[in-house]
Amino acid sequence: MTAQIPNLTQVPWNRPSLGEDEIAEVTDTIRSGWLTHGPKAAALEQAVRDELGVPDAFAVSSCTAALHLALLAAGIGDGDEVITPSLTFCAAPNALRQVGARPVFVDVEPATYNVCPEQAEAAITAATKAMVVMHYGGHPCDLAAFRDLADQHGLLLIEDAAHALLARRDGLRAGTVGDLAAFSFYANKVITTGEGGMLLGRRDLVQRARLLGRHGIDASVWQRHSGGRTAGYEVTVPGLKYVMSDLAAAVGLPQWRKLAAFTARRAEIAAAYTGALAGLPGLATPAVLPGVEPGWFLYSIFIDPAHAPLTREESAERLRTEYGIATSQHFRPVHTLQVHSGSVTCPLPVTETAAARQLSLPCYPAMTDDQVTQVITAVRALWGC
Numbered sequence: 001m002t003a004q005i006p007n008l009t010q011v012p013w014n015r016p017s018l019g020e021d022e023i024a025e026v027t028d029t030i031r032s033g034w035l036t037h038g039p040k041a042a043a044l045e046q047a048v049r050d051e052l053g054v055p056d057a058f059a060v061s062s063c064t065a066a067l068h069l070a071l072l073a074a075g076i077g078d079g080d081e082v083i084t085p086s087l088t089f090c091a092a093p094n095a096l097r098q099v100g101a102r103p104v105f106v107d108v109e110p111a112t113y114n115v116c117p118e119q120a121e122a123a124i125t126a127a128t129k130a131m132v133v134m135h136y137g138g139h140p141c142d143l144a145a146f147r148d149l150a151d152q153h154g155l156l157l158i159e160d161a162a163h164a165l166l167a168r169r170d171g172l173r174a175g176t177v178g179d180l181a182a183f184s185f186y187a188n189k190v191i192t193t194g195e196g197g198m199l200l201g202r203r204d205l206v207q208r209a210r211l212l213g214r215h216g217i218d219a220s221v222w223q224r225h226s227g228g229r230t231a232g233y234e235v236t237v238p239g240l241k242y243v244m245s246d247l248a249a250a251v252g253l254p255q256w257r258k259l260a261a262f263t264a265r266r267a268e269i270a271a272a273y274t275g276a277l278a279g280l281p282g283l284a285t286p287a288v289l290p291g292v293e294p295g296w297f298l299y300s301i302f303i304d305p306a307h308a309p310l311t312r313e314e315s316a317e318r319l320r321t322e323y324g325i326a327t328s329q330h331f332r333p334v335h336t337l338q339v340h341s342g343s344v345t346c347p348l349p350v351t352e353t354a355a356a357r358q359l360s361l362p363c364y365p366a367m368t369d370d371q372v373t374q375v376i377t378a379v380r381a382l383w384g385c
């Protein structure tokens with residue numbers, strides 16, 4: 001029986017683009033009899049390596065798993081300070097706390113809401129071991145500046161590239177500049193495997209993560225079975241179970257092939273929104289810095305209650321109830337979450353202002369042109385246009 005997702009709104013905030021290609025690949029996997037991490041996961045890793053030119057990639061069960069493994073593989077642990085933004089999802093800060101490290105939250109830049117290199121540099125102490133940067137909404141942070149900073153201070157650079165699957169800045173591709181980077185293939189991301197992620201970067205670290213992500217066992221189940229060696233293995237480190245299943249990878253393979261087309265459609269929708277909404281009083285559209293090709297995971301508007309006819313909350317509520325349009329918000333700053341309230345922070349005024357004003361409009365390839373027009377018409381109507 002097909003489970004029906006209730007049609008709660010006419011324009012959902014997100015809907016994945018899945019079709020016959022994904023169904024065929026999943027069917028093939030089921031028919032093959034091999035469901036866990038095996039040839040399909042390896043093919044997805046290869047596709048990522050080929051396209052990004054990174055030394056290694058490991059397909060895992062989520063971006064959160066990739067971030068946790070990144071920290072474990074790099075030996076980040078007790079008492080280490082790690083510089084990171086607070087305007088992000090809780091995944092990286094939670095992983096930091098899980099390994100015993102201390103997140104040090106620094107503010108973001110007012111143009112892009114990306115973590116600010118100058119603020120990061122000011123927060124470096126003798127205890128700092130790494131920086132976990134994030135590409136807000138798919139607009140890459142200043143990758144070159146963070147690479148320089150990491151090299152100058154001997155720090156590890158980890159990119160939380162959950163939003164930035166096909167994004168570039170100054171010729172640098174997001175996901176390729178850090179010692180390690182993590183992609184998300186969660187259901188609402190630019191491509192999806194339902195749940196899933198990819199850890200990529202330096203070969204020594206990814207290999208260590210691969211060992212840690214399969215219980216610390218010296219060879220994968222696929223390697224052992226395909227080599228006829230079904231029993232007998234060694235556990236060399238106390239690992240966890242974080243591998244991506246071949247069922248998930250089967251969804252991901254055709255999705256990866258469509259990444260460029262998906263991103264182009266997102267960019268088209270973003271351009272339509274910016275063309276129609278820029279200049280409305282008290283409403284800021286997302287900035288795109290010169291030399292940047294964003295991944296457009298999010299299309300954010302920022303509503304300044306002092307100059308807009310209505311607040312962010314009123315806008316979200318009226319879009320939902322009067323126009324059937326769902327929105328979202330990214331993010332509640334991590335330092336305001338109960339579990340992180342004791343973390344090290346400097347004042348974060350830009351983070352707090354952005355978080356109070358930000359509203360994510362629907363922006364995904366499955367949207368029809370009519371739905372895009374519906375969103376534009378609704379927002380303009382709320383602004384009295």
Ligand SMILES: Cc1ncc(COP(=O)(O)O)c(C=O)c1O
Pocket residue numbers: 062063064065088089091092134160162163183184185186196197
């Ligand atoms: C910036 C960021 N990092 C990490 C994650 C976690 O991704 P996953 O659900 O694949 O673990 C998310 C999820 O939305 C995110 O927005």
